[in-house]
Amino acid sequence: MTKKRNRTRPALSLQERLNKFTRDARAAASKLPAGAERHSLLQKARDGEAAAEFEQLLSSPGPQDPK
Numbered sequence: 001m002t003k004k005r006n007r008t009r010p011a012l013s014l015q016e017r018l019n020k021f022t023r024d025a026r027a028a029a030s031k032l033p034a035g036a037e038r039h040s041l042l043q044k045a046r047d048g049e050a051a052a053e054f055e056q057l058l059s060s061p062g063p064q065d066p067k
Helices: 014-030 036-059
Strands: none
Touching: 014 036
């Protein structure tokens, strides 16, 4: 018998999830001393911000025709 796929939607939108990820990564990085792990977390936070901006750009209605 095959297992049924979970088809529930996430509670938060993609934009909200990306923003939360970025906040959490920056908070965790602020608790660490300078080093490779902190640098990695800050890079992930920047990547999350870039993804959020890109998602916002893709979800916008685009240029509107002049009236």
